[in-house]
Amino acid sequence: MADLSPPDKDRRSGAHKGKTSGKVADFRYKRPAPTDKKSPGKRPARRGDSRQGQPHRRQAYAALDLGTNNCRLLIARPSGENFTVIDAFSRVVRLGEGLAKSGRLSDEAMDRALGALHVCADKLRRRNVHLARSVATEACRRAVNGEDFIERVRRETGIVLDIISAEEEARLAVLGCHVLLEDGAGPAVIFDIGGGSTELVLIEPGGRVPRILDWQSVPWGVVSLTDTVGRVEGESEVRSARYAEMRRVVSESFAAFAERIAPVAATGTDIRLLGTSGTVTTLASVHLELPQYDRRAVDGLIVPSTEMRAVSARLAAMSPRERGGLPCIGNDRAELVVAGCAILEAILDIWPAERLGVADRGIREGILRSLMASETAAAAGRQARG
Structure with missing residues (x-):
């Protein structure tokens, strides 16, 4: 097949069109501060109050992630150093459908997302x-x-979406799921296979938040790769060739990152791997032969890499109808899951960890932790000044 060029070649810098990333929040949903000091249910803070400098346990925080394939919302309240989810929402919207070829969001895709x-x-x-x-x-x-x-989203729903850079997307994914890394002293790679891109992050464990040593984002996710290379369907030989082409395309995009991390990967000393995405959670469900998806069984699971490769090869060899018949895939994922398998195998090629950690958490959890941490810091600053 002919060579395929990534739609966006400048990935390492995180360059992108649109607004500068970094807004703290969508303030439409921030409760106004009370002006009446005698407001019921609001007691004044006192020095020595153990709850000063921390988010109030009854306050709700929210993180919304509009991706290339999914729209996801998480609403939670602080609970010690963690949080308790009080509401959640997820819907497949396929916002990036056809984007790889047209360069535009289609009217149908925008309507679904809205x-x-x-x-x-x-x-x-x-x-x-x-x-x-x-x-x-x-x-x-x-x-x-x-x-x-x-702008249309802001006008019609009141939600102010921040177009974040690929670098921040990688940072938030790490912040949201790094707690699930296996114990060990060796280096680790955390990856997020999305609908339109894949982020890979080399981290140095230690401390409450790991230090990011290197990262790369490539413009291949389950939607963009499928739209560009084509669906894995038809006769067995055609499916095999198309899957091989997907792996080649992704591997070429990973080449620069692979070269930089090769000396670390070559040590083979306790290297660890953690993935967050619908791809890894789906493959883990197939591995466990779950009759239906169960987050409790999947989130935090450790699977031998050889087993994940075996599941990937099995799914790639199936027809779309056979894949759709599997309980945790269904018709919605049958078309896109093979692209995710190709990306996962390319990652295992460059970071040959013996086991793969699975995380059903990522950007949204990273956003929530960032929001709560910023509130804690702000409250501590007010306390110091007062």
């Missing part, structure tokens, strides 16, 4: 969210009409 965002806006209002952050990723970064869509 339908999901209206549901999210209603949940944010009903849950009386104190602070929220809403982000958009690869599809809106890449689309020539991405900014127009962001």
Whole structure:
């Protein structure tokens, strides 16, 4: 097959069109500060109060992630150093469908995403969210009409989406799932296979938050890779050739990162791997032969890499109908899961860890932790000044 060029070649720098990333939150949903000091239910803070400098346990925080394939919302309240989820929403919207070829978000895709965002806006209002952050990723970064869509979302739903850079997307994914890394002293790679891009991050464990040593984002996710290379369907030989082409395309995009981390990977000393995405959670479900998806069984699971490769090869060899008949895949994922398998195998090629950790958490959890940490820091600053 002919060589395929990535739609966006400048990936390491995280360059993208649109607004500068870094807004703290969508303040539409921030509860106004009370002006009446005698407001019921609001007691004044006192020196020595153990709850000063920390988010109030009853305040709700929200994280919304509009990706290339999914729209996801998480609403939670602080609980010690962690948080308790009080509401969640996820819907496949296929915002990036056809984007790889047209360079634009289609009217149908935008309408689907807006339908999901209206549901999210209603949940944010009903849950009386104190602070929220809403982000958009690869599809809106890449689309020539991405900014127009962001404005339409603001106008019709009140949600202000922040188009984050690939670098911040990688950072948030690490922040959201690094706690699930296997214990060990060796280096680790955390990856996030999305709908329109894949982020790989080399980290140095230690401390409450690992230090990022290197990272790369490539414009291949389950949607963009499928749209560009083609669906894995037809006769067995055709499916095999198309899967091989997917792996080649992704491996070429990983080449620069692979070269940089090769000396670390070659040590073979306790190297660890953790993945967050629908791909790894789906493959883990198939590995466990679950009759239906169960987050409790999957989140934090450690699977031998050879087993994940075996599942990937098995799915790639199946027809779309056979894949759709598997309980944890179904027709919605049958078309895209093979691209995820190709990306996963390319990652295992460059980072040959013996085991793969599976995380059903990522960007949204990273956003929530960032919001709560920023509130803690702000409250501590107010206490110091007072």
